[in-house]
Amino acid sequence: MYSVMIARYKYFPEVKTKGMSAAPRLILFTSEHSHYSIAKAGAALGFGKENVILLSTDERGRVIPADLEAKIISAKQKGYVPLFVNATAGTTVYGAFDPINDIADICEKYNMWLHVDGAWGGSLLMSRKHRHKLNGVERANSVTWNPHKMMGVPLQCSAILVREKGILQGCNSMCAGYLFQPDKQYDVTYDTGDKAIQCGRHVDIFKFWLMWKAKGTVGFEQHVDRCLELSEYLYNKIKNREGYQMVMQGEPQHTNVCFWYIPPSLRNIPDGEERRERLHKVAPKIKAMMMECGTTMVGYQPQGDKVNFFRMVISNHAATKSDIDFLIEEIERLGQDL
Amino acid sequence: MYSVMIARYKYFPEVKTKGMSAAPRLILFTSEHSHYSIAKAGAALGFGKENVILLSTDERGRVIPADLEAKIISAKQKGYVPLFVNATAGTTVYGAFDPINDIADICEKYNMWLHVDGAWGGSLLMSRKHRHKLNGVERANSVTWNPHKMMGVPLQCSAILVREKGILQGCNSMCAGYLFQPDKQYDVTYDTGDKAIQCGRHVDIFKFWLMWKAKGTVGFEQHVDRCLELSEYLYNKIKNREGYQMVMQGEPQHTNVCFWYIPPSLRNIPDGEERRERLHKVAPKIKAMMMECGTTMVGYQPQGDKVNFFRMVISNHAATKSDIDFLIEEIERLGQDL
Numbered sequence: 001m002y003s004v005m006i007a008r009y010k011y012f013p014e015v016k017t018k019g020m021s022a023a024p025r026l027i028l029f030t031s032e033h034s035h036y037s038i039a040k041a042g043a044a045l046g047f048g049k050e051n052v053i054l055l056s057t058d059e060r061g062r063v064i065p066a067d068l069e070a071k072i073i074s075a076k077q078k079g080y081v082p083l084f085v086n087a088t089a090g091t092t093v094y095g096a097f098d099p100i101n102d103i104a105d106i107c108e109k110y111n112m113w114l115h116v117d118g119a120w121g122g123s124l125l126m127s128r129k130h131r132h133k134l135n136g137v138e139r140a141n142s143v144t145w146n147p148h149k150m151m152g153v154p155l156q157c158s159a160i161l162v163r164e165k166g167i168l169q170g171c172n173s174m175c176a177g178y179l180f181q182p183d184k185q186y187d188v189t190y191d192t193g194d195k196a197i198q199c200g201r202h203v204d205i206f207k208f209w210l211m212w213k214a215k216g217t218v219g220f221e222q223h224v225d226r227c228l229e230l231s232e233y234l235y236n237k238i239k240n241r242e243g244y245q246m247v248m249q250g251e252p253q254h255t256n257v258c259f260w261y262i263p264p265s266l267r268n269i270p271d272g273e274e275r276r277e278r279l280h281k282v283a284p285k286i287k288a289m290m291m292e293c294g295t296t297m298v299g300y301q302p303q304g305d306k307v308n309f310f311r312m313v314i315s316n317h318a319a320t321k322s323d324i325d326f327l328i329e330e331i332e333r334l335g336q337d338l
Numbered sequence: 339m340y341s342v343m344i345a346r347y348k349y350f351p352e353v354k355t356k357g358m359s360a361a362p363r364l365i366l367f368t369s370e371h372s373h374y375s376i377a378k379a380g381a382a383l384g385f386g387k388e389n390v391i392l393l394s395t396d397e398r399g400r401v402i403p404a405d406l407e408a409k410i411i412s413a414k415q416k417g418y419v420p421l422f423v424n425a426t427a428g429t430t431v432y433g434a435f436d437p438i439n440d441i442a443d444i445c446e447k448y449n450m451w452l453h454v455d456g457a458w459g460g461s462l463l464m465s466r467k468h469r470h471k472l473n474g475v476e477r478a479n480s481v482t483w484n485p486h487k488m489m490g491v492p493l494q495c496s497a498i499l500v501r502e503k504g505i506l507q508g509c510n511s512m513c514a515g516y517l518f519q520p521d522k523q524y525d526v527t528y529d530t531g532d533k534a535i536q537c538g539r540h541v542d543i544f545k546f547w548l549m550w551k552a553k554g555t556v557g558f559e560q561h562v563d564r565c566l567e568l569s570e571y572l573y574n575k576i577k578n579r580e581g582y583q584m585v586m587q588g589e590p591q592h593t594n595v596c597f598w599y600i601p602p603s604l605r606n607i608p609d610g611e612e613r614r615e616r617l618h619k620v621a622p623k624i625k626a627m628m629m630e631c632g633t634t635m636v637g638y639q640p641q642g643d644k645v646n647f648f649r650m651v652i653s654n655h656a657a658t659k660s661d662i663d664f665l666i667e668e669i670e671r672l673g674q675d676l
Contacts, residue, residue: 005382019386020358036514037537044343044535046384048357148538156540176374177639183619183646185626197382199375200486202494202540281521288523301519308521 001041002160002197003142004028007084007113008045009171010141010164016171020046027075028052029068030086031098033061035117038086051080060248061096063087069106084113089134090121093303093311094247095254097121100136108139116140119158121254123150126217127224133253147208150227150255150315151220157204168195226317231255234312234324243267243332247309255314260307261286261331263338280307282338289334296330339379340498340535341480342366345422345451346383347509348479348502354509358384365413366390367406368424369436371399373455376424389418398586399434401425407444422451427472428459431641431649432585433592435459438474446477454478457496459592461488464555465562471591485546488565488593488653489558495542506533564655569593572650572662581605581670585647593652598645599624599669601676618645620676627672634668 008015012023020026026047030038032054042052053075056067072082085107087098100116107114116122116137122145124130125137137143141163148157162168173194180194193199212220234257238244247258263282269275283300290297300308312327346353350361358364364385368376370392380390391413394405410420423445425436438454445452454460454475460483462468463475475481479501486495500506511532518532531537550558572595576582585596601620607613621638628635638646650665 015384015386016381017387019363019380019389020384021361021363022386023359025357025359035537036512040510040512040535042357043354044383046353046358048353048360049355051357146538155538172378174374174378177641181622181639183622185622185629197378199373200484200493284519284521284523291523 001037001044003086003113003115003144003162004038004041004047004084005045005197006142006162006167006171007115010113010167011083013170023081025051025080026083027080028084028086029055029071029082031055031057031061031063031088031091031096033057033091033094033096034086034088035092035119038117057096060250060253061091061094063098063103065099065102065106068103072106072110072112082110082112084115086115086117087140088121089116089118089137090124090254092120093256093301094258095121095252095256095313097133097253100134100139102136104136104139113142114140116143119144119146120149123147123220123224124254126151126220127228128221129225130228147211150224151208151211152223152315152317153208153211157208159205172197223317227255227314227319230314230319230321230324231257231312233321234314234327237324237328241328247303247306255312257312258309259312260309261335263335265338276307282335283308283310285338286310286331286335290330293334296327298327298331339375339382341424341451341453341482341500342376342379342385342422343383343535344480344500344505344509345453348451348505349421351508361419363389363418364421365418366422366424367393367409367420369393369395369399369401369426369429371395371429371432371434372424372426373430373457376455395434398588398591399429399432401436401441403437403440403444406441410444410448410450420448420450422453424453424455425478426459427454427456427475428462428592430458431594431639432596433459433590433594433651435471435591438472438477440474442474442477451480452478454481457482457484458487461485461558461562462566462592464489464558465566466559467563468566485549488562489546489549490561490653490655491546491549495546497543510535561655565593565652565657568652568657568659568662569595569650571659572652572665575662575666579666585641585644595650596647597650598647599673601673603676614645620673621646621648623676624648624669624673628668631672634665636665636669 015023028042028047028051030052039049039052043049053071055063057063068085075082085103087100087103089097104114124133143161144158146158147153148155175194180191182188231252235252238259239246243262245260245262260279261282266275266278287298287300298310298312300310302308353361366380366385366389368390377387377390381387391409393401395401406423413420423441425438425441427435442452460481462471481499482496484496485491486493513532518529520526569590573590576597577584581600583598583600598617599620604613604616625636625638636648636650638648640646
């Protein structure tokens with residue numbers, strides 16, 4: 001949300017004083033798989049949801065750059081102004097990484113703001129093995145990263161990193177004399193409050209700083225690598241196992257492992273309406289039973305035309321392979337008679 | 339900020355989908371003494387700061403209702419749409435309470451959204467003795483209240499209360515299927531996330547709930563009454579004391595006690611540029627010395643054409659009269675040779 005506001009300020013600073021109605025119709029672009037906060041930002045900041053254009057993705061849920069360029073050209077032809085592209089590094093459901101370098105090329109060509117939503121996947125930058133999935137992130141104008149997701153920092157801890165120095169000040173500064181007195185006895189450049197959108201707030205970053213001091217960069221790298229190793233273990237265990245069907249082919253890019261469990265009663269029913277309807281109810285039922293038993297828990301959701309499937313996400317590096325084994329056994333124990 | 343968005347949605351729901359440019363020029367009204375977050379909301383949500391109209395106040399810092407009505411009429415004559423009035427219950431500097439009932443009458447007449455910013459002063463509702471200062475708050479469409487200010491709840495804990503049921507859902511709901519699954523095994527009306535602007539967030543209200551359980555409503559009333567009693571004690575002690583000058587006449591409405599300390603060297607200088615310039619530097623110097631000594635601390639700021647003055651605010655009910663006595667002694671000890 002913040003990044004969209006910053007982009008607006010950068011290219012249309014008069015909006016801060018004169019309002020959106022003084023600006024042309026501004027268009028935001030984001031993956032059809034991106035987090036709902038992008039559409040919400042469009043509504044909240046006065047752009048309108050209709051001006052948030054969803055981009056098509058490939059079979060792994062990654063934005064197709066050619067589709068972005070086509071939609072930019074189409075918007076311009078209508079007289080609109082393409083303003084902002086959000087590239088997601090680690091989508092919520094599939095854990096997909098959009099091709100940032102290709103998107104950055106297009107943003108440069110059309111003079112648009114490039115934001116990278118690394119809320120979930122940004123933590124892979126901590127890993128020498130996995131950081132290549134974010135190649136091109138260094139070209140972004142802004143990046144979000146939520147250490148409260150992958151890094152295990154307690155809720156909430158969200159960072160926004162902005163390339164251009166002074167732009168946060170320009171966007172947000174209101175110079176309230178009763179708070180940001182210029183005649184304090186200390187160096188007031190440490191008064192960062194006037195740069196932010198909120199006033200009184202929790203020092204969320206302190207928790208993360210403390211963890212970083214304690215674990216070190218190497219500790220964080222081990223954390224990330226371990227989580228990805230466990231999801232790979234899960235993927236390899238179920239990809240050819242009887243009763244399982246993967247939502248997409250190939251190794252997951254992040255720790256998101258998306259799959260259907262097919263109970264024996266459905267295994268011989270051919271693909272069609274009846275099977276889909278019954279399969280849609282399997283994951284919610286198994287999760288409900290897990291909650292009643294109190295043994296484990298795994299999320300599910302539908303996506304597009306795909307019926308409810310499990311999405312196993314690992315962010316706790318203290319999890320073990322036997323935890324993964326147990327999860328599989330538990331799904332089978334609870335689901336076999338459905 | 340949130341309340342302005344809600345008002346916009348209520349009267350111009352199409353903004354959520356089509357954007358601000360589809361709406362006429364919408365005008366917000368707020369006191370010249372109100373918190374800077376109102377102007378910031380105007381900028382952030384796409385209204386523009388120029389469309390946030392500041393209202394004149396009386397000598398105690400309270401909005402003059404006739405000025406509000408005149409400015410509404412003037413905006414309408416220009417073809418603009420008056421949308422929203424913010425009445426402050428407890429301004430940041432003076433602790434002033436705007437006359438909510440008079441403002442509510444005007445909002446009803448012109449079909450505008452009435453918001454009460456009770457961030458600082460809303461806590462007086464806990465006190466049978468002081469709650470009359472918020473008379474009319476029951477007529478507001480929305481109210482903000484920050485228990486992290488007067489009630490001593492650790493940062494951050496901010497509540498927004500909205501009269502119309504369902505409007506938060508209408509404003510914010512994005513129905514993200516991967517988060518707010520309708521087929522959960524429990525009553526999903528407890529999934530309040532889709533009503534809020536943020537996604538993952540801290541359960542801030544829990545701290546407050548726990549304190550309320552522990553102290554009770556009567557305990558909170560004692561807390562509020564005690565703080566106001568201490569500020570009255572300070573006011574009475576310095577209002578006629580040599581070397582002090584009150585910023586406004588009469589007992590403070592909230593715990594804000596605003597005053598100048600006049601060092602002996604300035605007492606015989608007649609009012610004028612030289613005295614003003616020198617007086618402006620007194621409060622910052624005394625505060626800096628307090629910080630160096632580590633004894634106590636009290637805020638200051640200029641306001642309008644008034645040079646820097648102290649603003650003593652009491653929100654800790656464990657403070658005592660001897661703490662107040664010490665504050666006065668300390669100001670005099672540190673300031674006597676300035």
